[in-house]
Amino acid sequence: MSPHPPSPRAVLDGIPAYVPKPPQPPATGVSHRLFLNENPCPPLPSALAAISRAASRTNLYPGIFPDELADALARKLGVPLSHVVTGPGSVGIYQQIGQAMLAPGDEVVYAWPSFEAFPIVVRMAGAVPVEVPLTGETHDLDAMAAAITPRTTMVLLCEPNNPTGTAVGAAGLKRFLDTVPEHVLVVLDEAYFEFHQGPDAPDGVELHRDRPNLVVLRTFSKAYGLAGLRVGYGVAHPEIAGALRKCAVPCGVSRIAEQAALAALEAEAELLEQVAGIAAERERVREALGGQGWTVPPSGTNFLWLPLGGDSGAVAAELERRGLLVRCFPGTGLRVTVGGPEANDLLIAVLAGLRADR
Known part of the structure; x- marks a missing residue:
């Protein structure tokens, strides 16, 4: 075997891997994917x-x-x-x-x-x-x-x-x-x-x-x-x-x-009706979380941002334990995709409980 096998470019050493969600212990029961900003509706x-x-x-x-x-x-x-x-x-x-x-x-x-x-x-x-x-x-x-x-x-x-x-x-x-x-x-x-x-x-x-x-x-x-x-x-x-x-x-x-x-x-007209429904869910969730005392900036997307700073990891872990898979940016915040009503209701309920414990 050659003592000098082929090596990847050195620049790759400084490039972060694209990891949409760090590995976490698997949730029990139903899991809701709220970490990739996916559309909760199936294709038209x-x-x-x-x-x-x-x-x-x-x-x-x-x-x-x-x-x-x-x-x-x-x-x-x-x-x-x-x-x-x-x-x-x-x-x-x-x-x-x-x-x-x-x-x-x-x-x-x-x-x-x-x-x-x-x-x-x-x-x-x-x-x-x-x-x-x-x-x-x-x-x-x-x-x-x-x-x-x-x-x-x-x-x-x-x-x-x-x-x-x-x-x-x-x-x-x-x-x-x-x-x-x-x-x-x-x-x-x-x-x-x-x-x-x-x-x-x-x-x-x-x-x-x-x-x-x-x-x-x-x-x-x-x-x-x-x-x-x-x-x-x-x-x-x-x-x-x-x-x-x-x-x-x-x-x-x-x-x-x-x-x-x-x-x-x-089918753009049908699509825009679907988008309006997702946006309405986004605002419903944002209003509910704001009413609980969470800071949630206005969003022009299909997700919400919770700037939790040092609490981000702990909150993400608790959400995952309850079946809500969100995107954690350690030390900064959580990005939470707007899911279907069931997932969104669960998110509101879990965060309400966490807020009450703070």
Whole structure:
């Protein structure tokens, strides 16, 4: 055996593994998955029918790119087809961005805590993460702007933010974008776009039209309930979009995923009714927990954030013991997905008991 076997790249030593939920003792009885921000509703009937039809052709490769879906998205969003990018979830497009747009030593500014893929993508490219602490539970846009230096090549921004669910709003986002130098790429993650509606909710697709340095990402995983099929998409101006397509894994979006996404787009009215129901549950739970004395920031997503600080681990363990699997950020807080009414009622009851014991 060789004394010098192949070794992975040294940069991997500093890259955190993506672990959605640290291992915990198994809960007894029914467990409710409230740690991955999944849609509690099954796919729409039309999407399920499309999945069934497409499954009969899984002996064949899908297209190199999901051209039919890209065309439908271009028409829906009112953008040229050359602006549309796709990938296996928005995480897949992040990998394309890292390959296409980052070089070793580049600085990338993002808020923290935010989407856990950010440091992975940045460090994988050999770039340098510049993490700007949230102010309260929200992006500190002034501090992020101040963190941009001549070495900055990219800014990553999650609106609303994951894991806190908070939003900076359209006006604040526009002001921030206007301060970013034109040569710095801004990646705006709108994974929860359908949940964040209202007069102050930004629309990244509209913002990108006159901003060549803006890439906007969305997904079919959250509101559309297709997390298991992995379909993400985005818009960017042609030079950047073309570069991202060059870095895409061929056939990365399966035919089943493409056909399900197309069916979900066609049933958007039904989808938005479902989203409204989830948002109503979110507000019901938030109001109940606030009435118990818990601090729960407003959310523009399908989850809630409990900033529990040092109590996060203990509360997460007790919730898990009662069958509620939540995402714990040790020493910071808990991210709790809005589940079905049964799970949400149990969450309210368990936290009421914990509050009474404090």
